Amino acid sequence: MPAGKFHRYSGWTFRDYFIHIDITLKDLIFGNILGFFGFLAGIITCFCRLVKKTSRPNVIFLKGGYVGLPVGLMARLFKIPYVIHESDAVAGLANRILMKKAEKVAFGIPPSDEVLEQHKNYIWTGIPVGPEYKAVAPARELSLKKAFSFNVDKPLVVITGGSQGSENLNEAIRTILPDLLKFTSVGLVAGRKHYEDMVDLKRYENWENASLESNFRMWEFNTTMNELMGAADVVVSRAGATTIAELAALKKAVILVPFERLPGSHQVRNAERLKAANAVEVLNDSDMMEDPKRLLEVIRRLVKSARTRADMADALHKEARADAASRLADIILGVAGSET
Numbered sequence: 001m002p003a004g005k006f007h008r009y010s011g012w013t014f015r016d017y018f019i020h021i022d023i024t025l026k027d028l029i030f031g032n033i034l035g036f037f038g039f040l041a042g043i044i045t046c047f048c049r050l051v052k053k054t055s056r057p058n059v060i061f062l063k064g065g066y067v068g069l070p071v072g073l074m075a076r077l078f079k080i081p082y083v084i085h086e087s088d089a090v091a092g093l094a095n096r097i098l099m100k101k102a103e104k105v106a107f108g109i110p111p112s113d114e115v116l117e118q119h120k121n122y123i124w125t126g127i128p129v130g131p132e133y134k135a136v137a138p139a140r141e142l143s144l145k146k147a148f149s150f151n152v153d154k155p156l157v158v159i160t161g162g163s164q165g166s167e168n169l170n171e172a173i174r175t176i177l178p179d180l181l182k183f184t185s186v187g188l189v190a191g192r193k194h195y196e197d198m199v200d201l202k203r204y205e206n207w208e209n210a211s212l213e214s215n216f217r218m219w220e221f222n223t224t225m226n227e228l229m230g231a232a233d234v235v236v237s238r239a240g241a242t243t244i245a246e247l248a249a250l251k252k253a254v255i256l257v258p259f260e261r262l263p264g265s266h267q268v269r270n271a272e273r274l275k276a277a278n279a280v281e282v283l284n285d286s287d288m289m290e291d292p293k294r295l296l297e298v299i300r301r302l303v304k305s306a307r308t309r310a311d312m313a314d315a316l317h318k319e320a321r322a323d324a325a326s327r328l329a330d331i332i333l334g335v336a337g338s339e340t
Contacts, residue, residue: 002045003067004038006093007031035066042070050078058336059083059103064095072098081335085328087127087241089269103335106328108241109273109319125328126321127245135251135317136230144231149212150185155303158187158232163221165191166238168285169257170198172292177204177216179296184303185215187228195220226250233309234302236295239267239282244274248320253309255281255298257288279315 007027050056060075060082062068068084072094075082086095087108099105108127136144142152150156157180161169170190173180180186181204190198198218206214222228229235230250237243239258247254256274258267274280281298288295302309321327 001067001071002038002041003070004035004040004042005031005066006035039066039070042067043074046070046074047077050074050080056080059332061085061332062095062098062102064092066094069094069097072102076101081338083332083335085125087245088266089241089273090266092266104331106331108245108324109270123327123331124321125331126319126324127242128325128328129242129246129249130226132226133246133249134322135249141231141233144227145185148187148217148228148231150187150217150231151215154185154215155183155233156185156187156231157234157236157299157303158189158229159236160189160225160229160243161191161194161238162240162243163192165189165194166257166259167194167197168259168289169236169238170194172288172295174198174201175292176296177201179293180299181215183300184233186217187232188216188218189222189225189228190218190220192221234299236299239271241266241270244270244316245320245324248279248316248318249322251313251317251320253302253312254279254316255283255295255302257283257285257295259285274316274319277315277319279312279319281312 056078057080060071060080062072062082062084064084064086072082072084081103082098083104083106084095084098084102085106085108086092086099089109091099102121105122106125107122108125110124145152145156159169159173161167170188173186173188177186188198188201201216201218204214204216205218206212226246229247229252232252234255235247235252236255236257237247239256244254244256256271258265258271260268268284271280271282275282281302283295283298302312
């Protein structure tokens with residue numbers, strides 16, 4: 001399904017467009033021109049696929065993102081009901097356009113009372129995560145630490161910026177790593193996009209006779225993130241909705257570092273809502289980059305207080321919805337059944 005992405009950057013001033021001229025030219029001008037034609041191609045493709053009545057589905061499920069916009073608009077044209085799932089605290093542009101005509105809108109995060117009063121078709125389902133993401137008992141946490149070759153007698157901090165990684169998180173950890181290793185073990189998932197830039201940190205990863213002799217390990221990407229994060233006493237992460245849902249299911253103490261310049265500042269809103277519920281610690285990306293030692297101090301404070309970690313993990317775990325997938329399936333099948 002062809003589609004076009006509309007590039008935007010939250011919080012940019014007029015001056016920023018000239019400071020980041022490479023981004024302005026590549027993404028905001030050239031990228032958006034290509035995105036417009038990609039959107040038109042999506043409209044045409046979707047029209048051709050749905051114009052025959054025999055090829056029309058009973059219901060369409062849209063998860064959000066720009067690829068869903070042409071599909072949703074053509075669903076409206078042909079009067080095909082569609083169901084939307086919005087993971088974040090702030091709906092993305094495509095979902096905002098499509099929500100009013102949706103048969104049902106499922107939220108990963110509880111919508112505000114104001115939203116529920118205005119639109120009776122909104123439902124809180126939670127965010128589906130894999131069944132391997134579940135609360136980790138202390139004995140299991142220790143066995144996972146051992147499986148990853150970490151010292152079971154030391155607390156473990158896992159830092160991840162997602163599968164592609166976070167350059168800013170990586171650079172902050174580069175700065176504070178010597179101090180971190182004085183009081184905790186560290187596991188860093190540098191990400192596929194940024195791993196090569198971080199290879200010099202491998203000097204901290206010492207092995208002898210297939211046994212880890214240091215308190216540090218780094219991966220480009222880890223295929224068992226549920227186990228790695230499950231082994232952690234503290235997880236430092238970006239504030240994407242799905243990652244938060246996984247950490248809530250794992251019942252972990254979490255430090256969120258939201259990236260403020262994403263469209264709609266949805267990561268900031270995700271983090272703020274959980275901070276208000278005393279479920280996470282929050283350090284904004286700009287504050288971390290101004291002084292990486294701020295991250296060091298937040299980590300140090302959590303590592304030293306088992307009680308604080310437990311209280312935060314309990315509060316975050318309340319956000320988990322183990323039945324999110326089945327609830328979504330029931331909604332989709334319910335809408336499909338009403339159309340048959």
